[in-house]
Amino acid sequence: ETGVTQTPRHLVMGMTNKKSLKCEQHLGHNAMYWYKQSAKKPLELMFVYNFKEQTENNSVPSRFSPECPNSSHLFLHLHTLQPEDSALYLCASSQDRVNEQFFGPGTRLTVL
């Protein structure tokens, strides 16, 4: 596979569930990002990792917990979410924090 992949593509979960979103990039990039896209709103940056180190947490609630075990993989662990967390979650990567970002197809999350 090439580019940025995300799994699962769709996820429905209850407010008491725990689930994880996975992102993998095959581009040899050093920076990875999580974004949230809600209906009719601009993309919101959630987290930034550069060389596996978290460099940005954009005031994201603690029910979202990121993990970056290596430069190719990024996870978003979810627990006790709220219905308003339903959105498209997009992962992106770039060679470094300055260069062009490449996006994955996203995970459509629905919280019941």
Place this chain on the structure above:
Amino acid sequence: KQEVTQIPAALSVPEGENLVLNCSFTDSAIYNLQWFRQDPGKGLTSLLLIQSSQREQTSGRLNASLDKSSGRSTLYIAASQPGDSATYLCAVRIPDYKLSFGAGTTVTVRA
């Protein structure tokens, strides 16, 4: 705080007409500006990247201009086709390296 605005929010044109999409930003201190395309429920595809020192970029039927001093960028799509129907997003890279996005313009090209 950088604010990025895209007007109009939606646009419908007949096939063959040229498309003009507008993006404005409040702080001219940017590194670059990027235009993306997003199909329904899908990720973002990068279309054009304009560095802050450039005035325009072209790729096929697409041309993007940048006027940093006035905080504006315009994406032109020539001779539109039904396959151009999508949401187009503008994003500026600000000094702390983050991308600040507009809400997008949803384009429908009628056959």
